[in-house]
Amino acid sequence: MKRKQVRSVLLTVVLVLIMTSTGFAVPVPYTDIDNNPHEDAILEMSRLGILAGVGNNQFAPYGELNRAAAAKVAGYLLGYTEADALAAAETESIFTDIEGTPHAWAQGWINLMAQEEILKGVGNNLYAPGDALQMVHWVTILTRIMQHEQEGMAWPEDYNDKANSLGLDRGLNYMGTNTMNRSEMARMTTTAIYKVERPDGKKIIDIVSFAQEPLDEWHVAEQDEPLIYNNANISLKLSNAIVPSGGGQTITITVTATHGDSKLPAANTSIGFFVAAGQNDRTGQLSATEAITDVNGVASVTYTTLVADDNIMLHFKAGIYTDGDWIDKGVEAMASNTAALISGRIINPFNGKSASNVKLGLSPTNNPQSYNPISVDEDGYFSSPVTAGSYGINIELNAAGSLPYAGIFKGSHFMILNNEGDIRISIQNQNFIAGNSYTIASELGVITGTTNRPSGSDVYILRTSDQFTQIAQIGSNGRFMITLPPGTYDIYDNVGTVLKGNIVIQKGTVTDVGTF
Known part of the structure; x- marks a missing residue:
């Protein structure tokens, strides 16, 4: 284990001169951190040799922090070196799910941190190295490293309290259950290194030697409160509309928020997320129930499927607060090996414009009383998986102001319900085959x-x-x-x-x- 040596006066003077002229002794040319609110922390973690990029001058600031990477960072904060980790990797593995996996590189770090009781397994001699860490998980690790963990602390409540009392949440929109990304980890860790004292009054910078000498001062700017925009809107898309059944699949939900007639990016605003499998709440499977948009107005969370999700429609919703109320948008996905994909657009058939109050649903022909709602965006577009089979397609919309004649009109697949322009349309039954994609003829x-x-x-x-x-x-x-x-x-x-x-x-x- 390498411990910090006494610095010479000459070295201190040289470092101060270098940092005054360049900002950092060793600049790191990441190309994907401009305008990231934690850019300074990312660069400092790299300068100290704690964090590296992912290649091609990329840092991946919004990438997840998993348990394998957490073990390595925690090891550095305790003063361990790569040589220590290599030696520890030669000892008997404490966990059975590391060797032979893409996370085997972290074997030594995981052994070291388990021996230090900084990181613990998940049961049955398993470590789950690829699992993402929530913010409160990283707080727990830092609390142990800085010797502030006390017997009888309740998890996660007491550790969330520690995040606040130790100041680890400074500069962050902290939510304990949110999955921590690499930039947020950089922010919290630099705060721990420079700002948090152990019970003996020492800080990490006082006892651990890093690749470069620590800065003399470190300022943590407070994170601005999330903004609320007038005339805001969101669009919602998924990384995959159909994933294999069996559970354990990841779907990324990405929201783009805009505001104003020019649809400018709504940066630093809060987005809420919800998901249901059929009628069952699955919000607990989200990496976060709230996320803050970046400078481009984009926020993402992930959903991990369960076996119980198989062949059930997953309804994802995201919401934004604007003009005194929440508006939300939805989109569907399915974990299935026997699903088809349907898409199309619904318009006001009388004038070709976007219709209002649009509802779209599918009813299996062998069970017409069943109704599966499909989300439609404000421009009338829809895209959704559906279990293979034969379905009737039902559309409801309002065409007020565009009807050429008043009255109640009916047909085999159509009805104007009232003089207010409420319309119901049925599209001829269609058969969907697994693995195929279909465009529905819904522009009438x-x-x-x-x-x-x-x-x-x-x-x-x-x-x-x-x-x-x-x-x-x-x-x-x-x-x-x-x-x-x-x-x-x-x-x-x-x-x-x-x-x-x-x-x-x-x-x-x-x-x-x-x-x-």
Whole structure:
């Protein structure tokens, strides 16, 4: 173990001169930390030789801190060296899940930290080296390193209290259950090195030698409170909409927050996250339930699937506070080896614009009472996994202000429910095969016309390309009106007589065929 030696006056003077002119004795040219609020801590951890980049001049500031990496950093803070870790790696392994894994490089560090009782296993002689650390986990490790752990401390409550009382949460938006990223770890660790005294009054910089001499002063800026923006909005996307079944799969949920008509990045604002598997709350499987956006307005958390999630729709939601209220957006995923992917867009069929109050759901044809909701964004787009099978597709929307005629109109797949413009549309049953992707024909147009046929009777509207047929019911004033997918159609009566032919329907357009 290497301990700090007495510095000569000459060395101190030289270091001060170097740091005055350059800021750091050994600059580290990371290209991915500009505007990161913890940039200074990242550079200092690298200068001291505690943290290194991940290659290609990248630091990966938002990458997770896992238990293998935590063991190495903790070892450095206790004064251990690479030579110590290599020697410890030659001893009998304390845990059975290190050797032969991508984390075997940390074997010695893990042995050392287990012997020091700084890091402990997860049971059954396992260490779980790849598991991510929450903020409170790293606080616990630092509390032990700095000898502030006391017998009988309750976890996590007392350790969260230590984060505050020792000042380890300074400069951070601290939430104990949030997964700690590499930049946040750099911030908390530099605070521990420079600012926190052990019970004997010494700091880490007083007893441990690092690759470079510590700075004479270290300032920890307080983290700004999260901002609240007017006219804010968010978009939500997933790293994978479909992952293999069996549990243990990771899905990254990324939110981009904007504000104002120009959709500028909403930086340093709070995003809340929620997830359910069917009707079951799965929020506990998230790496964090809240995250703060970066300078680009982006925040991410991860979800780890359970075996119990298999073949159940996972509903992810994210929310942002704006204009005195929370707004949220949703998206779906599924852990399944037998899922298909559907996507499309829903528009107001009367004018082609984005519709309001849109709801989309799937009902299995063998269980039509079941309803699986699908999230639709503000522009009408949707994308979702679905278990292979046959489904009816149901759409609800409001088209107030765009209806060309008042009244209640009905058809085999369409209904205007009231004069307020509430509409219900059913799309012909479709069969989805596992592994395939499908674009749903949900961008529709409208056909209307009047006929002298009796009220309540029907006309049959056939697409000429494939004989796809929908029925329109004649209203009290002789008018009919329904939605149709784009194409060319003929209108028939109930005995097969063509009443009107060669009618072209375009999406987002009302085609009035007149009186016949």
